[in-house]
Amino acid sequence: MTTAFVLSGGGSLGSIQVGMLLGLAESGIAPELIVGTSVGAVNGGWLGSRADVEGIGALADLWRSLSREDVFPTRPIVGLLGFLGLRSNLVPNHGLRRLLKDHLQFRRLQDAPIPLHVVATDVLSCHDVLLSSGDAVDAITASAAIPAVFPPVNIDGRELMDGGVVNNTPLSHAVALGADLIWVLPTGYPCALPKAPRGALAMAIHALTLAINQRLALDVARYEKSVDLRVVPPLCPLGVSPIDFSHTARLIERSHDSTLEWLAARQPLVGQAALLAPHRH
Template identity: 50%
Template sequence: MRRPPQCQAELSDGPYVAYPFAQDADEPGETAAAMDKTAFVFAGGGSLGAIQVGMLRELASWGVTPDIVIGASAGAINGAYFACNPGVDGAQRLDALWRAIRRTDILPWSWRSVWNMFGGGRGHLVEATGLRSLLARHFGPRNLEAAELPLHVVATDMQSGDEVVLSSGSIVDAVLASAAIPGVFPPVQLAGRTLIDGGVANNTPVSTAIGLGATRVIVLPAGFTCAERRPPRGALEHAFNALSLLVARQLVHDLQHFSSQAQISVVPPLCPLDISPYDYSRCGELIDRAAATTAEWLHGKGLDTPRIPGALAPHSHDETAPSCSADIPAAAPH
């Protein structure tokens, strides 16, 4: 896995690259082995994005470093941070960031916001000012091109429904667009497009990674709430829960569909999981559990044994079925 040189200067604002591309070898004489390219793919999941931090901590401690990073929705936040701060130190700082997050930092909900949406004609529930402020503190004016690792953020064109891969321009704007859950956050205007959450078009951008030339894809899924004893409450919790279910279902489909085109490894998500993607009060618990699960997976040579964890399949739990153990077939049934 080749490490690119660190960018020493910020690039000026430029056009947003909005399409996947394959990158050529650095020199014509490069061998096939040298052209191998590993991608980290971060799927969305609201507060469950904290799970990816525990996964990253262990992967980084094992020296697993990607050549490219792709993120969508909440995964775009983690992907962008790690691409700008790769390695163990970056993973530890991301850990501290997530442990300090509170729901009101991301979702400053109030009855006024509900009135503005339903009585005032506004098309979204909350403004993204809290999230923008959080991102600005950690990324500042940095552009996607200035990340240490090549970074690509997935969003969706609200009018056409097309996937839009942002590869240049402001990191803050790109992540805001990728995380703009319809009805929750406002759309983001970039490069003449109206962009919303990347999950609408491709929340688990395995295909994007392959289109960018990845020969090996390591997926860090957030999973979904499978052991909650009560149904989601309120519009926001419903939206976050529905999106996390969509992510998991789409991920299984993509893993089966693209398994013949690249070596794909999936870090196992947490299961059973009783924490809502709307609940930011238990991020530390999610990080620690994911780190322990990932360490066990790595010791068991999980990276060298491509499989689709059964925890990604649609399911729920009760006292008679405490966890998932059976893997999903790697190839889709005909």
């Protein structure tokens, strides 16, 4: 039996996945295959070489140290040029690339100790693209290139952007790669925000996060009868924006505790799409 971890996108809410990963590792659950999209690809890049409790603890420390400027550096002139249609993005991607270069322990995807695959979207065809080899920084940056926020990444002549646009939680890829036990780690979405996001960046990432969650619910309903599918419940209520890094430590703690409680409860693994149903608090 091949165990896969499938990690979805969600901006700064990727910290929630870290708490889930820590709870799974402490319970002796480890991946033999990783498929990641967007921030799930970023976390997957770390997980590909350090999937033990100590390694995930170090990932948690890294997340706790991050600020919004580390990932979404504000450059007014870039934002203005994007607004005027003279650039394809609001934010440069050098912050994300620097984080990956500093912390990835392998140069190429195929060199990851645990097989790692990341999903991006072809800008022109809008087809999802599974990246399993090649430069790891380029591939993960492409998978996390949120449309209009980060610039697309050219890989082998194709302009690639965030995989969450068409296939945020690529269960089909995990199945095709031979997984028969799949743990899905969603970031969830902010179901308890006190008011609508303000600003182009916040609204763009919020909208994509909502779309991601709805697509995930459809995929779970589609696949849970054909494979052994286990969806780690996302945090709820959640009142944190996916561009807000100021609550990272608390989100990791909450998701870690929630994951351990869920594993101990051994709840039936049916109707899991209901965990992701749209709602408000």
